[in-house]
Amino acid sequence: MSRLESFIRRMSAQRDILDMVCRDMQLGDGPVIEFGLGNGRTYDHLRERLPGRRIIAFDRVNAANLKSLPPEGDLILGEIDQTAPAFAGIGAAFVHADIGSGYDELDAINLRWLPQLAVDLLAPGGIAASGVPMAHPQLTSLPLPDGIRPGRYYLYRRS
Amino acid sequence: MSRLESFIRRMSAQRDILDMVCRDMQLGDGPVIEFGLGNGRTYDHLRERLPGRRIIAFDRVNAANLKSLPPEGDLILGEIDQTAPAFAGIGAAFVHADIGSGYDELDAINLRWLPQLAVDLLAPGGIAASGVPMAHPQLTSLPLPDGIRPGRYYLYRRS
Numbered sequence: 001m002s003r004l005e006s007f008i009r010r011m012s013a014q015r016d017i018l019d020m021v022c023r024d025m026q027l028g029d030g031p032v033i034e035f036g037l038g039n040g041r042t043y044d045h046l047r048e049r050l051p052g053r054r055i056i057a058f059d060r061v062n063a064a065n066l067k068s069l070p071p072e073g074d075l076i077l078g079e080i081d082q083t084a085p086a087f088a089g090i091g092a093a094f095v096h097a098d099i100g101s102g103y104d105e106l107d108a109i110n111l112r113w114l115p116q117l118a119v120d121l122l123a124p125g126g127i128a129a130s131g132v133p134m135a136h137p138q139l140t141s142l143p144l145p146d147g148i149r150p151g152r153y154y155l156y157r158r159s
Numbered sequence: 160m161s162r163l164e165s166f167i168r169r170m171s172a173q174r175d176i177l178d179m180v181c182r183d184m185q186l187g188d189g190p191v192i193e194f195g196l197g198n199g200r201t202y203d204h205l206r207e208r209l210p211g212r213r214i215i216a217f218d219r220v221n222a223a224n225l226k227s228l229p230p231e232g233d234l235i236l237g238e239i240d241q242t243a244p245a246f247a248g249i250g251a252a253f254v255h256a257d258i259g260s261g262y263d264e265l266d267a268i269n270l271r272w273l274p275q276l277a278v279d280l281l282a283p284g285g286i287a288a289s290g291v292p293m294a295h296p297q298l299t300s301l302p303l304p305d306g307i308r309p310g311r312y313y314l315y316r317r318s
Contacts, residue, residue: 012167067162102224102226
């Protein structure tokens with residue numbers, strides 16, 4: 001399968017999972033955390049699905065399209081593993097991590113800190129979705145929407 | 160429609176059009192030109208669909224994943240409107256342009272030079288596909304594959 005086809009399937013899986021989380025999972029009241037703003041397309045999708053909800057986005061640098069730029073105070077720039085721990089305890093309803101680099105070696109480095117950070121930011125019962133697996137004793141895997149191959153995207157609930 | 164949903168539809172349209180061009184349109188013998196290498200996902204798709212074909216990629220800077228890096232001599236870096244005219248007359252079988260910026264004003268600037276450049280690189284009868292419209296007297300619009308909304312992607316044959 002070409003990298004283009006794989007990318008389309010990953011983005012479609014992401015959309016389907018975000019839609020299921022926003023529509024069916026009775027999210028708590030806390031903010032949404034977006035790790036990896038990138039161009040801001042996913043931020044735009046979350047904003048459309050969760051009107052009025054605070055979404056705090058993190059990325060190393062700002063590469064967002066101006067149509068999808070978070071408001072002042074809701075875009076935190078810098079190395080995520082350095083900036084985000086200050087938000088521990090914020091009681092997030094949902095953490096979405098789209099920080100896959102396209103290189104397994106780099107993704108493995110991020111996986112050293114990502115699962116614990118997600119747990120620290122989530123409220124009990126909060127939801128995490130990620131393009132990379134997040135093994136952690138407080139994160140329980142949830143079933144994916146129909147049609148998504150296991151291993152393409154990951155969904156968890158924090159205990 | 161969110162920017163994520165729109166992006167998925169644009170990438171899916173791109174894939175469907177590339178597949179139709181590579182499978183059904185009896186391309187001539189010349190090289191393929193990819194304007195806008197980006198991450199290299201589309202380059203990877205073209206390479207898979209047209210094994211052995213020379214694909215020359217152009218971009219301002221190299222941002223490709225190492226899995227999709229063209230061989231020496233087939234990646235031309237710099238402003239495309241400055242570098243690509245040197246390849247006029249190369250007799251390309253197919254020119255694919257994925258250089259939309261996400262900003263209408265910037266896209267409008269690219270449209271000043273893109274259609275003529277595509278014509279100059281294409282062999283007579285060659286095919287052009289683009290995420291932006293390319294109005295030119297020597298480019299005749301072709302029908303899109305089923306399911307692609309007009310205006311999402313564009314397909315032409317050079318006279």
